[in-house]
Amino acid sequence: MSNNEDYDKLSPAEREARDKADRAREAAEQAALPYKWTQQLGDVDITVPVPKGTRGRDLNVVIQKKKLSVGLKGKEPIMAGELCKDIKVEDSTWTLEDQETVLVHLEKLNQQQWWENVLTHHPKLDTTKIQPENSKLGDLDGETRAMVEKMMFDNQQKQMGKPTSDELKKMEALKKFQEAHPELDFSQAKIS
Known part of the structure; x- marks a missing residue:
């Protein structure tokens, strides 16, 4: 039996408890990473701590379409491996801040997709539980924002086994029609 089937059988309180436990496990796994x-x-955006006093010339940072490596010259990289998704190399950058932190900015190639992790061999996040920051929704134009909010609402409704906004609209329209035509029998009606 898959995790999803198990999850569907849980009560809302049990789901919340499992989500909380999953979030805590994910947070612990992410906190253990060297970045x-x-x-x-x-x-x-990735923040990689380096020894205080590090200079740019001491660093070896490689940003490729599908690979990333950050470390000090002549030493094992602090992080290195295959990126979980492709990036736009020409729009990605790195800087050294206060001689103790490397900031790496990666521009995603697919800008409609959440990443589960940065490097493929590192622990994954459950991307279905990501809540986009509301401030970013405010940056969208009205039509796009409404579409994103509808998708988020529908996604949450589906996860809770509730009707989506389109299904709610159909149910509302049918209800109004039934009220306008009490003489018709709708007991066998199916909404598709």
């Missing part, structure tokens, strides 16, 4: 990372739909 921190955040993402928006369009980009990923």
Whole structure:
């Protein structure tokens, strides 16, 4: 039996408890990594601590379409491996901040997709549980924002086994029609 089937059988309280446990496990796995990372739909920002006093010339940073490596010259990289998704190399950058932190900015090639992890061999996040920052929704034009909010609402409704906004609209229209035509029998009606 898959995790999803198990999950569907849980009560809302049990789902919340499992989600909380999953989030805590994910947070612990991410905290154990030698870097921190955040993402928006369009980009990923990675913070890699390095010894205080590090200079740019001491660093060896390689950013490729599908690979990333950050480390000190002559030493094992702090992080290195295959990126989980392709990036736009020409729009991706790195900088050294306060001689103790390497900031890597990766521009995603597919800007409509959440990343599960940065490097493929590192622990994954459950991308279905990502809540986009509301401030970013505010950057969208009205039509796009409405579409994104509808998709987020529909996604949440589906996860809870509730009707999507389109299904709710159909149910509402049918209800109005039934009220306008009490003489018709709708007991066998199916909404598709």
